[in-house]
Amino acid sequence: MRGTSLRPLWGWGLLALGLGGFPLLASEFYIRLATEILIMALFAMSFNLLLGYGGMLSFGHAGFYAVGAYTVAILMKKTSVPFFLAFPAAPAVTALVAAVTGYFCVRLRGFYFSILTLAFGQLIWGVIFKWSALTEGDDGIVGIRAPTFLTSSGGSYYFTLVLTAACIGLLWMIIESPFGRTLLAIRENTDRTQFIGVDVNRLRLLAFVLSATFAGVAGALFAPFNGSVFPTFALWTKSGEVVMMSILGGMHTFLGPAVGAAIMLSLDQMISVYTEYWPFVLGVILLVLVLFFPAGITGFVRVLARRESAGTRLA
Amino acid sequence: MELSVLLNQFLSGLTRAGVLFMLASGLTLIFGVARVINFAHGSLYMVAVYLSYSFLRLFGPGGMGFWLSLVAVALSLALIGGAIEAGLIRRIYGREHLQQLLLTFALIYIIGDAVKFVWGITPKSVSRPPFLEASIPVPGGSFPVYNLFVIGLAALVGVGLWLMLARTKLGWLIRAVAADIEITEALGVNVPRLLTLVFMVGTLLVGVGGAAAAPLTVGALGMDVEIVILCFIVVIIGGAGSLLGAAVAALLVGLLEAFGILALPQFAVVFIYALMAVVMIVRPWGLFGTPG
């Protein structure tokens, strides 16, 4: 891992050019699809900080995504706080919620961690669903008026692109930092990490909060993009989607979950035309991945990733 | 607050506890022996409730129909559980826990959509069997006999399960596997078959619980995750792998939910989470579990 670089510079340049020029070539429909992919990519990558790097499988990550989305929606619709204040409030509120729930979750390992995150995710869903006075309950909050520069699909796309890229840059910094390295150590051997003098639970809590905060940003991006927010944003199925994206794209690679997000959303577009049983298809894909490609897809992606960038070798 | 209201809530809480216990005991048994956390446990409960609807239509609404349906649902669930263990879960014993979690998580999607495919999206409800339709007078009101039946059934299931584990050869084998799977295997026990059997017993309990709960609830999509979380909370509070723990925790959760509704109707569930949080701070391994 010594003396490595992010990735050959021209690769990034090409990617930037492609993503930057995309709206000039694509239709409205595809620009919006791409925007959604960017948001979900950030959501999935935030989640993978926990799963791929920390070895913590959360089934409640959508809760934080929803907290981010609802913070923007509530502040803008209920209190008419302007967007440029409501938007940064979202990650702040999310971090706070994550600090409280995370305090309990990170004390647990393995199964128990997963169960508790699922429970807290559903609790957030329950609160959103039932606290109608604040959240409009099942009806959701509709008609969120984005500022004018976000009303065009192109403007929305570029805003999302810039913020997603910035967040992904921050995530990269976190992963490459001493903190990120220690997080890997915890994933590999929690006991040993304790015996080198690291307060494991505190470090896991920081990872939990950071991860949730970026999910909050993703939610905050989605609220004005979509124009409305609903309790289903917090539902376990939404959490399941990011699990799927990470596994599909490769949880041991930095950009894997983003690739997974692109695959999932594109598949969704294609398959939903033919069947309403999209979750069934998802379940079968996951089942097949687990049973027959335990290292399979992720391993495959990892081999590719290793060839492209020795620096992202994690596992 | 009136005494009658409290008594009524107490009995409702007890009923809820009964159902939760039947489900959680299966979950905790499977975990204690096979070390598998079955995320799809709630999905199987959903299947049991929907199957009750179909079997009751098949066997008729009478008392005989009720019993036949109860047995049929329980046996169907045991078969489904056995098939899931033998066909899927058996392949991933010994792999890291992450993959077990993902596998049973995938089943939530699959079973959920399968139910939607077979029964559609209209909620399904069943009525109580005629011989249990009455209500008995309690101070200040009345209480349905059927709920008392569920409470009694849960108690019976608990005692039966305990006797099975403590007194029978099968129970002895199950406890041996739970204690040390390798030694048990070395002693010549057919462990794979035993694990399938344990899954079948666990899901049979879901079948009994689901069939018993069917007249009290409405078969609706989404009930799977709602109930599985409650079951997990019961198992966590009681201590994973502990039958007694499941019983005590089911009582605590059931009663807390019933009385919590009196205090804070919208957010009764908050009390349950608070209870879980407290237990986890004081005894992370649960009331009757063992640390480590």
Add this chain to the structure above:
Amino acid sequence: MLLETQGLRKAFGGVQAVSNVDLAVLEGDVHALIGPNGAGKTTFFNLLTGSLRPDTGRIDFGGREITALPPQQICRMGIARSFQRASIFPKLSAFENVRVSVLAHEGKSFRLYPRANALARGEVESLLETVGLSDQADQPGESLSHGDRKRLELGIALANRPKLLLLDEPTAGMSPDETRSTMSLVQRLARERGITVLFTEHDMTVVFGIAQRVTVMHQGQVIADGSSEAVRENREVQRVYLGEAGWFWR
């Protein structure tokens, strides 16, 4: 006195794994803790490092009580350990294995900036050289041989710049050659860096070859304690061990 325990007890169920143990480790000593399997040595180590809480008794380290502190705090006070089965970070390279430990020692584990790759290189390189793993720096921990893993673990422990090093069977499973080089390394560390070492070991040649002091545990209790010559001559030790198992003079 660097480490002292008084009346330390730990029971599992009805079994007294560690029963009323008083032990003193002098600063700068290489101190062996011996006894047959099940004598309570590992449990004793787990008590010292905070993995287990004692039922009763107290532990003092460097003049401060450390009884029942969490492992990370005990480690930060200067006690590092190795395990019977080498405990390393399997998928990280040997270099990263040691680096995370150096970062922890420098109090940088929570830093989000700068990149870890820019930090602690010299220190890690010299530690790897000390334990003889410079050539395998880029190998993942899991691909190292058994003996190299044990050495890597020693490197991880040394990164904490411990005052006291607890080694649980440091040469278990090693070839005679590896055993010799590991023990001479331990001896050198004690001599050159002033690290106090407390280790458990089954190989009596090793024990009496390098230990200045030896403590013998049997069924959770200390039955002999003293200079290695005194313990070797101790009638009680000879009687107990020659009678029960022939391993002592093997």
